[in-house]
Amino acid sequence: MHVLRKSFGYGISKKSFFFLNNFHLYSAAMRPSTLNLRHQQNHDVSRSFLREAYTTWNECSENNIVPEHKIKTLFGELKLFLHEDQVHDIIRTAKLIDKGCLSKHKNGITFGEFSVLLSDIRKLRYTSILNCHDASQTVEISQIDSRTSETRPSSGISSDEHNEPISGPEVFLGGSCNPTTWRADIAIPTLNLLGISFYNPQVSEWTPDLLELEHRAKEKARVLFFVMDSQTRSTAGAIEVAHIAGKNSKRLVLVLLPYKPQQKILNETLLADEYMDLSRNQLLLRQLMKRRGLPVLDNIPLALEYIKNVLSGGACREHPQNVATRLISVRRTYDRVADNSKSVINSVQCQKAMVALGYPPGITSTSVINQILTYFRAFGQQTYREKRFKPLSTLLTDKNNGAEIKSEENYFITFDEFCVLDSYLSVLHQDILETSCVSPIKGTNLQQPLIYLTDSSGRNNVQTVGLWIIIAYNGCL
Numbered sequence: 001m002h003v004l005r006k007s008f009g010y011g012i013s014k015k016s017f018f019f020l021n022n023f024h025l026y027s028a029a030m031r032p033s034t035l036n037l038r039h040q041q042n043h044d045v046s047r048s049f050l051r052e053a054y055t056t057w058n059e060c061s062e063n064n065i066v067p068e069h070k071i072k073t074l075f076g077e078l079k080l081f082l083h084e085d086q087v088h089d090i091i092r093t094a095k096l097i098d099k100g101c102l103s104k105h106k107n108g109i110t111f112g113e114f115s116v117l118l119s120d121i122r123k124l125r126y127t128s129i130l131n132c133h134d135a136s137q138t139v140e141i142s143q144i145d146s147r148t149s150e151t152r153p154s155s156g157i158s159s160d161e162h163n164e165p166i167s168g169p170e171v172f173l174g175g176s177c178n179p180t181t182w183r184a185d186i187a188i189p190t191l192n193l194l195g196i197s198f199y200n201p202q203v204s205e206w207t208p209d210l211l212e213l214e215h216r217a218k219e220k221a222r223v224l225f226f227v228m229d230s231q232t233r234s235t236a237g238a239i240e241v242a243h244i245a246g247k248n249s250k251r252l253v254l255v256l257l258p259y260k261p262q263q264k265i266l267n268e269t270l271l272a273d274e275y276m277d278l279s280r281n282q283l284l285l286r287q288l289m290k291r292r293g294l295p296v297l298d299n300i301p302l303a304l305e306y307i308k309n310v311l312s313g314g315a316c317r318e319h320p321q322n323v324a325t326r327l328i329s330v331r332r333t334y335d336r337v338a339d340n341s342k343s344v345i346n347s348v349q350c351q352k353a354m355v356a357l358g359y360p361p362g363i364t365s366t367s368v369i370n371q372i373l374t375y376f377r378a379f380g381q382q383t384y385r386e387k388r389f390k391p392l393s394t395l396l397t398d399k400n401n402g403a404e405i406k407s408e409e410n411y412f413i414t415f416d417e418f419c420v421l422d423s424y425l426s427v428l429h430q431d432i433l434e435t436s437c438v439s440p441i442k443g444t445n446l447q448q449p450l451i452y453l454t455d456s457s458g459r460n461n462v463q464t465v466g467l468w469i470i471i472a473y474n475g476c477l
Contacts, residue, residue, distance in 0.1 A: 046428040050420070051379060052078070053118050057111045065108035074114070080121055086323050090117065093324035097331035112419030113327060119423035120326040123430055168220025169199040170311055175237045175255075176229035177202045179266070186300045187225070194308055223307050227255040227300060228282065233265060238281055245292050251310060254289055254296050255303045256282050327419075333357050334418050344412040350421065359425050363432075372424055373417065 060066045060074045071087045082090075094109050109117070171191060173183050183202055191198050199217035203210070218224065226241050228234045244252050259278045263270055270278070289296045297303040333356050337349040345353070347366040354364040413421070 045431045046424050049427045050424055053115050057114050065110055067108040090324045093327050097327055110416050112416030115423035116327055116330055116419045117324060119426040121323060169197045169217060171196055171198040171223045171225050171307060172218050172221035173198055173200050173225055175227040176232045176234050180229040180231050182227055182229055182300055190304045223251045223253060223310060225253050225307060230257045230259045238285055241285060242288055245288050245294055252294050253303055253307055255300055256286060256296060330419060330422050334415055344414050346412060350413050354425060359429055363425055363428060372421060376420060
């Protein structure tokens, strides 16, 4: 406890301290480390994704590419709607990553590139069809008396089951707690006026037994509204926001209220170094949110209006500036492991590349990679026998200067196949996280090595929080 107090300052709240002191209990839940292909992984979602993507792509393809004028139609068939500027970004990026492929590829995208784009857009979940689907479910959600969600004594929350929202609140009010008053002063009156139900985790005396109640409310809420108030260091809140953004399974709205030089937090004046650290942490959070297309606002009233629009069926995410950014990362990673004299890589090189892209070792072993490729090629051959499409193995080698495909025991993997593997693992990893990754505020019973936070500089080192923000975010990518 002394080490934590020294690292983060004596202004740390009891809830934040409990969160950090037990970080080792749930750190493993952020990224599964041991996964068995047959027993623990459900590949049905990934295989269904791949089959649907391949079938749709072939219906729109011409000479083994989908030309630029058909890209909107291609994504539209899967209920994903792109703007013209996004289509131009895709074509521009496809040309940028082109490495000596056929010239006809200049005006379209291959199946591998399409699969990477599709899996990334699927992960971001910003399409209008999903917003419309969520809006249609609004009428099915029972309204909750928002008065049951206001601040209550801890004993009332933990013992009275009738106080817990049955069908879930519309908004979870997360972020900075005591001594901040933004909930009582602004958020709660506004939400009551708008008729929006909410759950308020702020209580006069916080106890660890409230974790389970908070977790259930957080899981049921339609919008997670987090405010990082400058009256606190928001240590636990910042890490939790990063984790939720990385998990990418909830509508998250964030307000960042900036710190000021020489301001006081709990009657303690911030030193210049700590002020810089806190400001950098907020900047890091802002960048992580923007990377996910999630909204970051600068004032609470504007955020509440935004939430009202979201609950009414409006868009809850911003469109990324370039939807094809993932393609660049995939190409660069492939080039790092590939021999410049060859246009293919082997299974071992592919495994290294997939780990570099952030996938856990349990789903990137050479045996798993070979099984995925075997399934993929078998599916392609099946569609060929049905005389529907060109054989998949031929399709992939045509796009990579005729690189020869070896036996299952000695796979040579082209860039287009590498893209297919990336999209498959992306869907698989996301499915694993959505079915097994718990909120860090709830925790898990897995025992992990203790994590010690030290302060070698002798000052309040909030800079360490930036590391935990990155760990929490990357833990669910």
